[in-house]
Amino acid sequence: MVRVALVNMNYYRSQSGRALLDIEPVHLLAMHNICRRAGHDSRIFQNGLHPLGDVRRYRPQVLGLSFIGHSPEAIADARALVRSLPTPKPMLLLGGTDIRQYCGEYQTAFSQYYPYSTAEGLRPMAIMVQGPGEHLVQALADHEFDFSPAFDQLSRVCRKKIGHHWVGPGMLVDGNVYILDELSGIPLNDQLFERDYDLAQYGHSAQVKWEDGCSARCDFCCNVAGRIDYVSPERAVAETRALIAQGAKKIRITGANFTARPREATAIIQALVDNFSDSGVVFDFESRVDTLFAAVNLAPETWRRFCRLLHHIELGVEAFLPSRLTRLGKYNHRHDPQARAEEQPAQVEFLLQFFSGTGTHIIFFLINFDWQMTFNEAEREGAIMLDLLQRFPWTMRLLADNIFSVLHYSPGSRLAETMSPIDYFRFQDPRLLLLALYLKAKGAQLDKDSTESISFVHLINGRILAELYCQALKVINTLPKDSFDLAAALDHKTVSHKTLKRLARQLGFWRGRRLLAELDQIFNRLWANKKALTKEFAVRMLEERLPAIPESQSLKDAFMQVLRNRGLL
Ligand code: SF4
Known part of the structure; x- marks a missing residue:
């Protein structure tokens, strides 16, 4: 032995x-x-x-x-x-x-x-x-x-x-x-799943390997397009049953795109609906827009029954504008990538409509900045992001770090063949790099200041940063594009909060300080409104959202207690 x-x-x-x-x-x-x-x-x-x-x-x-x-x-x-x-x-x-x-x-x-x-x-x-x-x-x-x-x-x-x-x-x-x-x-189906350890150490949440592989070849991703493998629905049921017996409350399906094969993913969802609808266990998985759209349309009733509970879907949206999706090579593996990119906005809208009013929410993965982006694209992306957040306040979630995410170097990706890590920061419009770095600095502050245990803290933070994104764009638009010498700002080979200071300083000492102070003013105003925003969400949560969720009474009681403790009710 x-x-x-x-x-x-x-x-x-x-x-x-x-x-x-x-x-x-x-x-x-x-x-x-x-x-x-x-x-x-x-x-x-x-x-x-x-x-x-x-x-x-x-x-x-x-x-x-x-x-x-x-x-x-x-x-x-x-x-x-x-x-x-x-x-x-x-x-x-x-x-x-x-x-x-x-x-x-x-x-x-x-x-x-x-x-x-x-x-x-x-x-x-x-x-x-x-x-x-x-x-x-x-x-x-x-x-x-x-x-x-x-x-x-x-x-x-x-x-x-x-x-x-x-x-x-x-x-x-x-x-x-x-x-x-x-x-x-x-093959995943032949891998043993028994756990001889206590799931309490992982907060009673488990990960399951039910899907493996992705056939896409997004230019920014290191994925090696290859064979896609799934477990059978019977195997998924057996593992879920064992996990529930071990006290699992949350189960995350690993895999870059659970719906890579819509039919096989839907068969697993059907098995979960048939066997565990009343178990209270929640699932979460990652998906692409096009394949989730196909899966939901394949068996809408199955997905409708599934999404009554508080599941999460992490959706690779990347961008709202088809021009950016094409540039990121997101649909390169499909016939006529540009036409596929143009279909995405309607698919996103459909999915938000489909899941709204259910317990399931969708966490959007975005690449909000890329080095080729124009100011006009940034304005349009921001407007769409805010509009969707306002129309689907429960269903759409944006984590703060998705709002300032910059397309970055990923070894093994197609872009990495010709670009070095620092090249990704050589923005054609340096004002957008300044904005991304500013949002990142504020995002870190929000994360540090967040002590709430209530689950919609990300929802509030995401909303604040999305508003900041749009309002800060207006301030930055007043700066001439050629105010910056990006080569000098990036000569340190790494990009950090110091790069933000260096860029601001290039405007001149006082002008740079004024710019950051003006942006801080917007941020502080939004941040000061946080309590009111939290209360607004809390009331709407009680009135609109919880009644739509089967286990709402116990959730409602727990939620009201948290609000009372925080002096919000
Ligand atoms: S980003 Fe996601 S969908 Fe695109 S290749 Fe990578 S794993 Fe696949």
């Missing part, structure tokens, strides 16, 4: 830097279960939630570290962990989406702990996995973590046909570091 520790190194942070740790690292679950089924001792750790000292005390013989986003902080934590483990070091497995993009950086970070030969021979080694890791862990677990027979098994299982030839996974050996590429995944 081998002791295996699987550690998720990344965690999300809010805009103000708060660590968000209650997210179950479900991408490690299948590998964890493979190890356990093969008779090994395995544990899952979440960096930040579980102190890394716990990993050390567990004395793993195999250490799997997962990196799902690029974070120097996570790499530093991982290096400190590996350094602190006694020699001989455990076999090291490095995986996660970031490994493919930053392979060299990881190799440099860890190879010093894995020299080619050690006093104990060659067994301690580091394996970097580019792609799904389940087949590798299966092969290793089947062979007591002995790499040679495991790789033979892997070569047989992961073979694929290229032209007329069958080829196995690629392997590059550098010293004692092995880099494996082209591994295929185990």
